[in-house]
Amino acid sequence: MTPASSSVRDVLAANLRRERTRRGLSLSELSRLSKIGKATLSQLESATGNPTIETVFSLSRALEMPISDLLDTRRTDTVTVVRAADAEVLSGEGVDLRPLQRIETGGVIMELYDQQVRADSRQPSLGHAGTEHTVVQSGTLAVEVDGHRVELGAGDYVSFDASLPHCYAAPDGPVHSVLLLHYRSGAGEPQERHGAPH
Missing domain, CATH: 2.60.120.10 (Jelly Rolls)
Structure with missing residues (x-):
């Protein structure tokens, strides 16, 4: 099982907060751009929300950025093996x-x-x-x-x-x-x- 610190929920929370801050967007502005409720965005940023494909794709569209920049799937090993049982869905x-x-x-x-x-x-x-x-x-x-x-x-x-x-x-x-x-x-x-x- 993937450690909680690297869960999709935690990684999305950290990346979303960082990206929103970097762009100088308020939660209200991001809500308007992404068509995601402000309360839902707040939950996502605090890692208490439940991210779905629809949510992540809406954020990708609103922020005009790759999905992996939100989910941080980068790996640096020489040989990368991803086991089906270990990859979060x-x-x-x-x-x-x-x-x-x-x-x-x-x-x-x-x-x-x-x-x-x-x-x-x-x-x-x-x-x-x-x-x-x-x-x-x-x-x-x-x-x-x-x-x-x-x-x-x-x-x-x-x-x-x-x-x-x-x-x-x-x-x-x-x-x-x-x-x-x-x-x-x-x-x-x-x-x-x-x-x-x-």
């Missing part, structure tokens, strides 16, 4: 994500996740930073991006701009897939804002 409405690795190279950040879509469920997203790549390992995955729908089987791959509204669904039983998110250089830097994010 971040659950959402229809998907369970296990962060496996963050890779930084040539000004590009990549995040690798084990993704399981639960049977007869949907995981909608309003969009978030990065480009999303998914390879289906087993099952049939329905992917809808900005109104366009495709179905993928084992071995199939899809890629799209993750800032677009999208949804994963598993209409014929559970789906096991690998999710890779990659971000352009400069993701996560404070941006000058003129009104609400798109």
Whole structure:
């Protein structure tokens, strides 16, 4: 089991507080940008809240930063092994994500996740930073991006701009897939804002 000090809840709390302070945002401002209630944000920052996929992706979108900057999945070992039993699961409405690795190279950040879509469920997203790549390992995955729908089987791959509204669904039983998110250089830097994010 992962020590409490490195739990998703504790790591998100510390990173969220640090990032909000660094950008000079109040809880009210971050609440407006992320569409997450101020009380919920306060709980997340005090490590008493229960972070979900929807919450983390909303924060990623509002702060325009990689998800791994919020979850701090960086590892520095020469050989990295992530045991399924040791990786904390971040659950959402229809998907369970296990962060496996963050890779930084040539000004590009990549995040690798084990993704399981639960049977007869949907995981909608309003969009978030990065480009999303998914390879289906087993099952049939329905992917809808900005109104366009495709179905993928084992071995199939899809890629799209993750800032677009999208949804994963598993209409014929559970789906096991690998999710890779990659971000352009400069993701996560404070941006000058003129009104609400798109």
